[in-house]
Amino acid sequence: MSTTLRINGTPHEVDLPDDVPLLWILRDEIGLTGTKFGCGVAACGACTVHIDGEAVRSCQVALSDVWGDVTTIEGVGTPDMMAAVQKAWVANQVAQCGYCQSGQIMQAASLLAENPSPSDAEIDEAMQGNLCRCGTYPRIRAAIHDAASMMKEA
Known part of the structure; x- marks a missing residue:
């Protein structure tokens, strides 16, 4: 199913099954590799991103469960303009x-x-x-x- 995700302020159209974890969408489909795979079961926090400002483990958030704007580490700051x-x-x-x-x-x-x-x-x-x-x-x-x-x- 085709879905539009707003990631770091930019809309991204993805056509993937509803159960694909957000982590893999970010890394494999969008190319934002700052979010890391650690454990795959939300126990380590390496995959933490924000959805509408709330910290979530992207390895356990399915595409169908993304409820708002996603911010990754790439959206927090840049080397020239760090948060x-x-x-x-x-x-x-x-x-x-x-x-x-x-x-x-x-x-x-x-x-x-x-x-x-x-x-x-x-x-x-x-x-x-x-x-x-x-x-x-x-x-x-x-x-x-x-x-x-x-x-x-x-």
């Missing part, structure tokens, strides 16, 4: 292997949109479903606090 959360990630040297980072950033951006001044406990709760094999959790928490500060100053 506060991306600047904070760089400043805190969060990424090691980097594989989980697009999902981490998307989850953090969603948290900060809902709660511009999260506590450590609120960060830990919001980020608990995003796994980092390198164990950069303290840097992630620090980056989220820094991004929150940057957003207040802007």
